Amino acid sequence: xxxxxxxxxxxxxxxxxxxxxxxxxxxxxxxxxxxxxxxxxxxxxxxxxxxxxxxxxxxxxxxxxxxxxxxxxxxxxxxxxxxxxxxxxxxxxxxxxxxxxxxxxxxxxxxxxxxxxxxxxxxxxxxxxxxxxxxxxxxxxxxxxxxxxxxxxxxxxxxxxxxxxxxxxxxxxxxxxxxxxxxxxxxxxxxxxxxxxxxxxxxxxxxxxxxxxxxxxxxxxxxxxxx
Amino acid sequence: xxxxxxxxxxxxxxxxxxxxxxxxxxxxxxxxxxxxxxxxxxxxxxxxxxxxxxxxxxxxxxxxxxxxxxxxxxxxxxxxxxxxxxxxxxxxxxxxxxxxxxxxxxxxxxxxxxxxxxxxxxxxxxxxxxxxxxxxxxxxxxxxxxxxxxxxxxxxxxxxxxxxxxxxxxxxxxxxxxxxxxxxxxxxxxxxxxxxxxxxxxxxxxxxxxxxxxxxxxxxxxxxxxx
Numbered sequence: 001x002x003x004x005x006x007x008x009x010x011x012x013x014x015x016x017x018x019x020x021x022x023x024x025x026x027x028x029x030x031x032x033x034x035x036x037x038x039x040x041x042x043x044x045x046x047x048x049x050x051x052x053x054x055x056x057x058x059x060x061x062x063x064x065x066x067x068x069x070x071x072x073x074x075x076x077x078x079x080x081x082x083x084x085x086x087x088x089x090x091x092x093x094x095x096x097x098x099x100x101x102x103x104x105x106x107x108x109x110x111x112x113x114x115x116x117x118x119x120x121x122x123x124x125x126x127x128x129x130x131x132x133x134x135x136x137x138x139x140x141x142x143x144x145x146x147x148x149x150x151x152x153x154x155x156x157x158x159x160x161x162x163x164x165x166x167x168x169x170x171x172x173x174x175x176x177x178x179x180x181x182x183x184x185x186x187x188x189x190x191x192x193x194x195x196x197x198x199x200x201x202x203x204x205x206x207x208x209x210x211x212x213x214x215x216x217x218x219x220x221x222x223x224x225x226x227x
Numbered sequence: 228x229x230x231x232x233x234x235x236x237x238x239x240x241x242x243x244x245x246x247x248x249x250x251x252x253x254x255x256x257x258x259x260x261x262x263x264x265x266x267x268x269x270x271x272x273x274x275x276x277x278x279x280x281x282x283x284x285x286x287x288x289x290x291x292x293x294x295x296x297x298x299x300x301x302x303x304x305x306x307x308x309x310x311x312x313x314x315x316x317x318x319x320x321x322x323x324x325x326x327x328x329x330x331x332x333x334x335x336x337x338x339x340x341x342x343x344x345x346x347x348x349x350x351x352x353x354x355x356x357x358x359x360x361x362x363x364x365x366x367x368x369x370x371x372x373x374x375x376x377x378x379x380x381x382x383x384x385x386x387x388x389x390x391x392x393x394x395x396x397x398x399x400x401x402x403x404x405x406x407x408x409x410x411x412x413x414x415x416x417x418x419x420x421x422x423x424x425x426x427x428x429x430x431x432x433x434x435x436x437x438x439x440x441x442x443x444x445x446x447x448x449x450x451x452x453x454x
Contacts, residue, residue: 115427117349122344122434157453158453162451162453192442193438198438200342201434201435201438204348204432204435207349207427208431208432211421212420212428215418221452222454223450223453224451225449225450226385226451227443227447227449
């Protein structure tokens, strides 16, 4: 399959690397390939400069947002939540319409320090904003409740005995995403929360997640729903 | 011990009943005892009129907010989040100061239908608002992430293999609350999230909880933190 991963941070790299390792064609989409490759400083989370990472993962193609989206059957949104809409407009509705878009981002605002707050909250969410802005894209919110390493390898944490959520307006799209989560990453426990407004729930959970993560030194964590 | 439970809804009744069953002196605090006893209609969640409930649980004393608080060593806030500050002002700082107050409420706003939104969110929380308004009260946020039946009987759900959180500025108060949660209700897994600002996390989690609860027909549920 041809998969676009929009965003070149830790989440985008981790997804693209895993998808490429499965034999698929993974393209990281970014605003300006030349600028990304020329960057020499470490990222805000201490990650290696992109070119350094890419030298070791050259099965992953790097392209402009629009090219990545145009060449792919479906798309992960792993951009910074604050810049997601702009990135998707650069990708272009004409390159996204009709496609499945898995929105794994959160609208986190770190500008006032730790803990971050949410740019959209309570009566709106990033997932809804994307679906409203691109009504012909099949948006599914998922994976945004865990860190990148857990997204692609849930079995490495407590033998995978924990949950991931999907939310979206298109039932078939949610089924397709659930299949990918199982087959590509090994997720066993997937809960369909309902329509895209349920993205409010998974995004607002970040306020608890960040305190939990902080209290255990940012080791991998997730939740198991007990019922 | 003498325990005040402010609030006469399902949460207040469940807590008071359990605490009285342990041999403690439990007083439900309310605005107007006569009016509460005279009410004949069912509550918004279908619960029996208070007097009908109380006839079967007469070990629980009923008193005005101020009397309940004055006569007790510590206090549960189980009032409706939208009316909590007013209820606590009626209880009176002079009757609350120096005491442990376990805030189990959430600032839910059902006025715009389902799902409810939060009246305080993102940069504030009910727990913080209480602590700011009553700086000499030892506020601990806890139990607000589960329904009343799970609060007092965690062992009835998945053998108690799930988590509850405490948050507050007073480390000793959090230890005392953790002890009560263990001894009175049987909680085995308690996570101290940090100071009272962590109430934002547990209150915002309600946006996920309500969608989870809705998707499984409002059966008892909780989360186990996996790490």
